[in-house]
Amino acid sequence: MSKTTKDIDLYRRLLRYVQLYWRMFLVSIGCMVVLAATSPAIAALLKPMMDGAFLNKDPQMQIMVPVKFVLLFALRGVADFASGAALNWVASRVVTDLRADMFQCLLFLPSRFYDHHVTGRLISKFSFDVLQVKNAATNAVTAVVRDGLAIIGLLCWMFYINWQLSLISLVCAPLIMLVVLVVRKRLRKMGRKVQETMGDINHVVSESIHNHKLIKLYEGQSQEAGRFVLTNEHNRRFMQKYAVAATATGPIIQLITAVAFAVIVYIATRQSAAGVLSIGDFVSFCGAMTMLLTPLKRLIGINEFLQKGLAACESIFDLLDQPPERDSGTRVLGRARGQVEFRQVCFKYNTDGEDALSDISLVINPGETVAIVGPSGGGKTTLASLLAGFYQAGQGSILIDGVDVRDCTLVSLRANIALVSQDVMLFNDTVRNNIAYGAMHNSTDAEVEAAARAAHALKFISEMPEGFATVIGEKGQRLSGGQRQRLAIARALLKDTPILIMDEATSSLDTESERNIQAAMETIKKGRTCIIIAHRLTTIENADRIVVIEQGRIVQTGTHAGLIKQEGVYARLHRVNFNES
Numbered sequence: 001m002s003k004t005t006k007d008i009d010l011y012r013r014l015l016r017y018v019q020l021y022w023r024m025f026l027v028s029i030g031c032m033v034v035l036a037a038t039s040p041a042i043a044a045l046l047k048p049m050m051d052g053a054f055l056n057k058d059p060q061m062q063i064m065v066p067v068k069f070v071l072l073f074a075l076r077g078v079a080d081f082a083s084g085a086a087l088n089w090v091a092s093r094v095v096t097d098l099r100a101d102m103f104q105c106l107l108f109l110p111s112r113f114y115d116h117h118v119t120g121r122l123i124s125k126f127s128f129d130v131l132q133v134k135n136a137a138t139n140a141v142t143a144v145v146r147d148g149l150a151i152i153g154l155l156c157w158m159f160y161i162n163w164q165l166s167l168i169s170l171v172c173a174p175l176i177m178l179v180v181l182v183v184r185k186r187l188r189k190m191g192r193k194v195q196e197t198m199g200d201i202n203h204v205v206s207e208s209i210h211n212h213k214l215i216k217l218y219e220g221q222s223q224e225a226g227r228f229v230l231t232n233e234h235n236r237r238f239m240q241k242y243a244v245a246a247t248a249t250g251p252i253i254q255l256i257t258a259v260a261f262a263v264i265v266y267i268a269t270r271q272s273a274a275g276v277l278s279i280g281d282f283v284s285f286c287g288a289m290t291m292l293l294t295p296l297k298r299l300i301g302i303n304e305f306l307q308k309g310l311a312a313c314e315s316i317f318d319l320l321d322q323p324p325e326r327d328s329g330t331r332v333l334g335r336a337r338g339q340v341e342f343r344q345v346c347f348k349y350n351t352d353g354e355d356a357l358s359d360i361s362l363v364i365n366p367g368e369t370v371a372i373v374g375p376s377g378g379g380k381t382t383l384a385s386l387l388a389g390f391y392q393a394g395q396g397s398i399l400i401d402g403v404d405v406r407d408c409t410l411v412s413l414r415a416n417i418a419l420v421s422q423d424v425m426l427f428n429d430t431v432r433n434n435i436a437y438g439a440m441h442n443s444t445d446a447e448v449e450a451a452a453r454a455a456h457a458l459k460f461i462s463e464m465p466e467g468f469a470t471v472i473g474e475k476g477q478r479l480s481g482g483q484r485q486r487l488a489i490a491r492a493l494l495k496d497t498p499i500l501i502m503d504e505a506t507s508s509l510d511t512e513s514e515r516n517i518q519a520a521m522e523t524i525k526k527g528r529t530c531i532i533i534a535h536r537l538t539t540i541e542n543a544d545r546i547v548v549i550e551q552g553r554i555v556q557t558g559t560h561a562g563l564i565k566q567e568g569v570y571a572r573l574h575r576v577n578f579n580e581s
Contacts, residue, residue, distance in 0.1 A: 007306075010313045014133065017094045025090050029145055031083035036149035038076040039295070040157040043288035045069060047161075051280030087141060091134045098130050101320055108324040111390040115349065125319055129312040136309020143302040147295035154288045154295075161285045162277060165264050169289050172260040173296070176253050180297065183249045190242035197235035204228050257293065261286070325410065326392070333412040336401045338366035338498040338529035340387065345396035347386060356382045358552045360396070366498070369530040371540035373573065374549040380533045383549070384501045387531070389413050400499070415439070418492035420524075421503040422535075424484040426476035431461055432468040434476070435490045443494060454524070455490035457483070493524050500524060502532045537574050546570065 018025055045068055052061030102125060158166040208215060208224050215224055264286075271277040345360040357379045364370045372380045385391050386398055389410050398405045405413055426434050435451060436443040448468065452458045460483055464470040476484045492500060502521065524530075534540040541560040548556035548563070548570045556568050563570035 007310050010310050010317065013317060014094075014137070014313055017097050018090060018137075020097070021090045021093050024086050028083045028086035028090065028141075031079045031086065032142065032146040033149060035076060035079040035083060036146050036153060038072055038079070039150040039291055040153035040288065041072055042069075042076075043154060043157055043284050043291060045072065045284075046287045047278075047280035047284040049280070050283045051278055083142075083146070087138050091138050094137065095130045095134050098133065098316060099126055102126060102130075102316065105320055105322065105324070109322055110325040111385070112349075113322060122319075125315055129315045132308045132312035133316065136306055136312070139298075140302055140306055140309065143295075143298045147299045150295045151292060151299065154292045158285055158288045158292075161281050161288075162268075162271070164271075165267060165285055168264055168267065169260060169292075172256055175256050176293075176296070179249065179252050179256070183245055183252075186245040187242060190238055190245060193238040194235065194242055197231065197238055200231045201228070201235055204231050253293070253297075261289075264289075327410045329406060329408040329410065329413070331403065331407045331409065331412075333400065333403060333408040333416060336416045336498045339399075339401050340364040340499065340529060340531070341399040341402075342383070342386075343397045343399065345386065345393045345398060347382060347391065347394050349391075355552050357386075357393075360549075360552075360554060362547060362554065362557075364529055364531065366529055367527060369525055369532065369544045371532045371534050371543040371546045372549060373534050373537060373540065373546060373570065374555075375569075375573070378549045379552040380549055381503055382552075384419070384503055384531060384533060387499075387501070388417050388419065416497050417499045417501065418495045418497040419501045419503065420485070420488045420492050421501075424476065424488045426472060426484060426487065428471065428474045430466075430469050430471055431464070431487065434472065434487055435468075435494055437491060440491075440494050447494060448490075451490040451494040452487075454493050455486045457486035457490050460486075489521070489524055498528055500528045500530045502530065504533050504535045537570075548573075 045065060048061055049065045052058040052065070106122070155166070158169065204224070204227050208228075215221060268277055268282050268285075272279070272282065340362075341364070342360045342362040345357055346355055347357040348355050360379075360383065362370075372383060374380055382391075386393055387405070389405060392406065400408070400413070400416065427437075431452075432445075432448055433441070436448050445468075449458065452461055452468075461467060461470075472478050472487075476487065479487070532540050532543060540546060543560070546556075546558060546560060546563055547554055548568070550569055556563055556566065556570050558566070564574060565571075
């Protein structure tokens with residue numbers, strides 16, 4: 001597919017969003033046509049003003065011409081306002097719809113997508129790319145319709161007055177276009193540099209805000225200030241170069257126009273002396289030629305807006321075209337008893353990479369607590385991710401109560417699983433809404449309070465200024481690590497699932513917080529199948545069974561006491577863990 005064909009397809013796809021608001025779009029186009037028609041009308045009024053009102057001193061013309069000017073500019077103002085307001089209304093609606101579709105798409109993308117895409121770039125699609133689409137759409141439509149029609153109308157009027165002078169004025173057009181194109185290349189190059197250095201400024205500021213405690217602790221203020229000054233200065237230099245290139249365009253175009261105007265004046269005076277051209281014709285012609293420059297310049301620069309908009313469209317539609325998370329299951333899994341079986345499971349994150357899991361076979365009985373331990377990177381968390389359906393096993397199968405998870409709908413599968421991880425997932429919302437999240441949003445206050453009490457979280461929640469209505473900040477930053485974990489446990493308790501996954505939930509907590517979490521875990525484990533992925537081995541000594549995974553394979557299985565006697569991987573890990581403690 002050629003680049004031109006691809007660009008046309010992108011614009012057609014964008015127009016599908018515009019079609020929803022075609023009535024308002026037609027209002028904008030209609031007003032632009034009216035606005036474009038006023039340009040040659042203004043030039044045409046200059047002829048009776050000079051010939052009738054000034055030279056012939058016609059009293060009627062002396063009244064009618066000013067009145068017509070006022071009415072014409074009033075019409076022009078109304079049409080300009082209406083076209084701009086209507087077009088921006090349509091553009092803002094399109095941006096809103098694009099953002100809504102993009103966010104809806106994000107919610108259903110598979111985990112693999114997030115593994116390979118940077119968060120900042122995804123956010124940039126919402127904050128920057130869609131605005132480029134809006135700017136391109138408004139500027140492109142305005143230039144093509146309003147400026148294009150205005151140029152055609154003015155040229156027709158100029159040829160109507162004097163075709164010889166019109167041909168001379170057209171000689172300027174290629175020279176002006178050449179200047180604009182040369183300068184535009186410079187502007188685009190400097191514009192990219194300005195954007196890059198602005199990104200550097202945002203990066204430095206973001207890092208400084210995020211690491212403000214580290215900066216204060218290590219007295220890094222002068223170092224960070226130096227980084228910012230250097231980055232800020234680079235941005236200033238490119239902005240200055242951009243401004244110089246942009247400023248140079250005007251004088252050069254004015255010089256070309258002045259030379260052409262001088263030639264036109266010379267020829268016009270000769271024609272006037274011969275009685276071919278009146279003063280009114282000359283003034284009207286010059287007025288039309290002057291009015292021609294502004295829309296011509298905008299029309300020449302349309303390509304820059306189009307390219308920015310098409311690049312943004314390509315970025316946005318690339319996201320919208322991403323396939324959603326695969327949900328090929330048709331069986332609705334009711335409330336499970338909690339038996340989990342991994343049957344010869346193999347998995348790799350990248351098709352050409354090494355196996356993250358290899359030939360994993362494991363049966364976990366209903367109500368059993370099984371701890372998964374092993375060195376970092378051994379595949380412990382991967383096992384939990386496969387069970388929750390975040391990824392699908394490359395080989396083998398995973399069964400819940402004898403049913404292959406691939407045959408189950410994702411909604412019914414995940415309705416049976418709760419997850420509490422080391423990296424607690426909380427929102428900048430109230431305590432209540434973080435506990436009663438998603439499908440549990442309609443839980444009663446009594447149910448939410450009971451879950452918080454069972455998670456040993458009710459005490460610190462009641463001490464907050466607004467209790468359950470307290471907003472906890474981004475990622476729960478207004479809470480301690482232990483408090484965040486207990487909210488996550490309360491959420492899992494409220495969900496009341498038969499299968500619970502605890503993914504290193506106490507690995508980074510102090511002793512007191514860990515004790516509270518352990519007490520909450522004892523509550524949440526009752527009557528559930530629990531899979532505990534542990535870093536601190538002291539937290540899983542009482543597990544019914546311990547499974548040791550190393551390099552994606554199960555190397556040991558047994559109780560704590562039995563594995564210690566075997567003097568294998570678990571015993572080695574336990575000694576290291578004990579020494580760290």
